[in-house]
Amino acid sequence: MLNQFKNKPFRSALLLALPLAISACSDDVREVEVPVEVIVEVPAPEPVPVDVSYEITVTNLTKGQPVSPIAAVLHADDDSIFTVGEVASVELEQLAESGMSEGMLSLGMTSASGTGPILPGENETVTITIQDVTDANLSITAMLGNTNDAFTGLNALDLSTLEVGDTWSGVGRAYDAGTEVNSESAETVPGPAAGGEGYNPNRTDTGYVAMHPGVVSSDDGLSTSVLTVDHKFDNPTVSIVVTRTE
Amino acid sequence: MKTLQKFCAATALAVTALPTMAADVTVEIQNITQGLYFTPIAAVAHTPDTSLFEVGEMASAEIQEMAEGGSLAGITTVATAIGADMLAEPTAGPLAPTEKVAGTFMTTDGNSVLSVVAMILPSNDGFIGLDNWEIPTEVGTYTIYLNAYDAGTEANDELIGSGEPGMPGMPAPPFLTLGTGGSGVASTEANATVHIHPGNIGDDSLTDGASDVTNSIHRWLNPVAKVTVTVN
Numbered sequence: 001m002l003n004q005f006k007n008k009p010f011r012s013a014l015l016l017a018l019p020l021a022i023s024a025c026s027d028d029v030r031e032v033e034v035p036v037e038v039i040v041e042v043p044a045p046e047p048v049p050v051d052v053s054y055e056i057t058v059t060n061l062t063k064g065q066p067v068s069p070i071a072a073v074l075h076a077d078d079d080s081i082f083t084v085g086e087v088a089s090v091e092l093e094q095l096a097e098s099g100m101s102e103g104m105l106s107l108g109m110t111s112a113s114g115t116g117p118i119l120p121g122e123n124e125t126v127t128i129t130i131q132d133v134t135d136a137n138l139s140i141t142a143m144l145g146n147t148n149d150a151f152t153g154l155n156a157l158d159l160s161t162l163e164v165g166d167t168w169s170g171v172g173r174a175y176d177a178g179t180e181v182n183s184e185s186a187e188t189v190p191g192p193a194a195g196g197e198g199y200n201p202n203r204t205d206t207g208y209v210a211m212h213p214g215v216v217s218s219d220d221g222l223s224t225s226v227l228t229v230d231h232k233f234d235n236p237t238v239s240i241v242v243t244r245t246e
Numbered sequence: 247m248k249t250l251q252k253f254c255a256a257t258a259l260a261v262t263a264l265p266t267m268a269a270d271v272t273v274e275i276q277n278i279t280q281g282l283y284f285t286p287i288a289a290v291a292h293t294p295d296t297s298l299f300e301v302g303e304m305a306s307a308e309i310q311e312m313a314e315g316g317s318l319a320g321i322t323t324v325a326t327a328i329g330a331d332m333l334a335e336p337t338a339g340p341l342a343p344t345e346k347v348a349g350t351f352m353t354t355d356g357n358s359v360l361s362v363v364a365m366i367l368p369s370n371d372g373f374i375g376l377d378n379w380e381i382p383t384e385v386g387t388y389t390i391y392l393n394a395y396d397a398g399t400e401a402n403d404e405l406i407g408s409g410e411p412g413m414p415g416m417p418a419p420p421f422l423t424l425g426t427g428g429s430g431v432a433s434t435e436a437n438a439t440v441h442i443h444p445g446n447i448g449d450d451s452l453t454d455g456a457s458d459v460t461n462s463i464h465r466w467l468n469p470v471a472k473v474t475v476t477v478n
Contacts, residue, residue, distance in 0.1 A: 084278050084472070085344030174467065176280050182462050208344050210280035213465040221449050221461050235467050 049131040054159070057241045058114070058140065058172075059123035064230040066145040066191055067118040067152065067238060068099030072128050074136040075108030080156050081139045088177040088209050090201075092141065096151040096177035098190055098198025099143040109136060117145065118238075127245070135160035138242060140172065145191030146227060149180040149205065150212045152237040159244070167243045171236030174212035181205045184215055184225035194226040267355045269381060270478040273333060274348035275362065277341045279470050281463040283421065284341040284374060285316030287364040291353040292330035297378055298361045299440050305397040307411070309363070309440070313373040313397035315409030315417055316365040331357050340367065340421060350478070353381065362392065362473060368416050368424060368459050370404065371397040372443045374471045387476045391469035396443040403430040404446060404457035416458070424459060425452035442468070 060067045073081055081104065082092050091103030105111040112128035130136060140153040152172040162168060180188065181204045190198040216222035219229040273289045290298065298321065299309050308320030318334055325332040333349040341347055341364070359378040366372035375395040382388060396402070400414065405428050407415010418424055431447050448461030 085276065085346070173469075178280070184462070206280060206343065210344050211278045211469070212467065213280050213463070214467045216448075216450075216461045216465065221447070221455075223450055235469070 051129050051131055051246055052134050053127055053129040053244070053246045054138065054162075055125055055127050055243045055245050056112075056138070056140065057123055057125040058118060058142070059239045060118045060120050060237075061171075061239060062120050062144070062233045062237050064120060064146065064193075065233050065237065066120070068095070068143040068145055069101055069114035069116055070118070070124065070126065070140055070142040070153070071095065071101040071104035071111060071113060072126055072138065072140050073104065073108040073111045074128060074130050074133070074138055074159075075156075077135075077137045077156065077158060079108065080137075081107050082141070082155065082175070082209050084175070084209050084211065086209060087207060088179050092151070092177055092209070093149070093179040093201075093203070094199045095141055096143055096149040096175075097180050097200065099145060100199060101141075104141050108139070109133065114142070118142075140240065142238075144174060144233065144237065146189055146193040146231045147191070147212075147215055148182045148184065148188055149177040150174050150215075151177060154240055157242065159242075162242070162244045164244050164246060167241060169239070169241050172238040172240055173235040174214070174233060174237045176205070176210050176212040178206040178208045178210060179203045182213075182215070184217070184222055184227045186226040189226055193228075193231055196226075267358070267383075269353045269383070270350065271353055271360075271381060272348060272350040272476040272478060273360070273362070274346055274474040274476075275341070275364075276346040276472040276474075277343055277470070278472050279343055279466050281343055282466055282470065283343070283367040283419075284471070285312075285365040285367065286318055286334060286339075287341065287347060287362060287374075288312070288318050288321050288325070289333040289349070290321070290325050290330045290361045291332075291351070291357040291381065292325070292328055292359060292361065293356050294359045294378060294380070296328045296330070298324070298363060299375060299377060299395070299397075301377070301395070301441060302439050304438060305399050305440050309373075310371070310397055310399040311411045312363055313365055313371040314400055314411050314413075316367070321363065329354065329357070340419065342421075360475065362471075366394055366443075366470065367419065368404075368422055368464055369443070369446065370402045370416050371400040373397060376473060381475065382477055385477050387474060390473040390475065392471040392473060393468040394443040394445075394466060394470045396437075396441050398435055398438045398440055401435045402432045402444075402446075404428065404432075404448065404459050405430050406458050425449075425455070426458060427454045428458040429454075429456050431456045
């Protein structure tokens with residue numbers, strides 16, 4: 001690991017002769033020299049940071065779900081930004097209920113944001129760069145806009161085996177943040193299908209992140225739903241291609 | 247079951263006194279759905295020429311019993327008959343949404359593939375399934391995502407009924423919040439072989455409508471379970 005070498009001091013042991021006053025008895029003072037080892041830290045020459053960059057392309061595979069601007073985050077492998085079965089962070093709740101990604105982008109070691117929503121059939125490529133770290137995990141989150149609190153993305157992809165020029169291809173499934181009940185009502189779905197409320201700090205659903213059960217829609221028997229068959233989705237919801245470029 | 251199989255494995259080892267292909271395997275199963283429950287899970291290591299179920303073929307009576315009512319009695323009998331190693335879920339209760347269960351067993355030489363089954367609640371005859379997954383010989387951790395299958399043995403009427411094989415309707419354990427008074431979604435099963443489950447339909451009424459399950463809670467998209475296998 002490159003960063004192990006960063007700021008590692010050279011240790012130099014110097015032997016110094018220090019005069020010590022030793023009192024042997026009350027009226028007889030003599031001076032002796034005692035060798036003492038002193039550790040002096042000399043800063044190592046600062047290595048030039050090496051950029052490690054990944055190009056990430058996300059393609060929206062759904063029929064009618066806009067994917068909010070993606071939040072790509074590089075983090076340590078013991079620092080997941082979401083986990084199935086655990087309570088969603090406020091940052092994830094904000095993203096999943098409204099598409100606001102500022103909170104998610106503040107997590108991890110570094111992050112990169114999409115420039116805008118990715119519409120069905122479209123894709124966007126973002127580049128994320130970190131210095132000197134080649135064993136980060138990549139997580140991606142983005143809201144499925146015409147839902148209460150569905151998000152898609154990637155959970156902790158281990159990048160340690162990806163050499164420069166290597167590509168990883170995969171898909172993202174739909175998750176439910178568990179923070180807002182899936183009423184699918186016009187008041188609570190923020191996407192273009194409804195224009196309802198986005199983030200609301202009140203938590204009204206199961207309380208834990210899980211796989212999303214899909215939207216029901218008014219066409220399929222949920223009378224309170226503003227959604228139609230045009231907004232139904234199945235897994236996978238996005239395709240993801242990650243290439244290490246440097 | 248686990249103790250018995252461990253005893254068998256030890257016996258085989260003692261008799262042959264040869265290096266064995268037996269593996270020390272930990273299996274963790276997580277229910278990754280938002281609103282479904284699983285009945286006690288059977289993880290079975292067996293020989294590749296045997297199979298608990300096959301997509302496109304009629305389910306065995308033992309799979310039917312598991313998929314319609316959650317009983318592992320038949321599966322246990324079959325596992326013993328084919329010399330399989332079986333890890334039945336150590337807890338008797340259901341596996342609630344996002345909960346995990348894990349166990350470790352020593353597989354016998356030759357039992358090189360893993361199958362996993364458990365009934366999905368609420369459903370008529372839905373089950374999570376892993377069919378003859380080859381257990382890697384290399385030490386490591388492996389992740390598999392499971393789909394929901396339909397045993398093809400019962401019409402998906404989605405009505406509270408019976409968990410007995412061959413009897414219509416779904417078992418209705420107390421931890422499920424189900425409606426009543428549904429008229430029935432389907433009265434026949436058009437595909438009598440094991441197939442990918444089409445999913446629950448449900449409705450948004452607890453007192454009438456076609457189904458006794460709730461459409462905004464009891465539907466799912468695949469995958470429904472995450473299996474983490476660690477070869478120790």
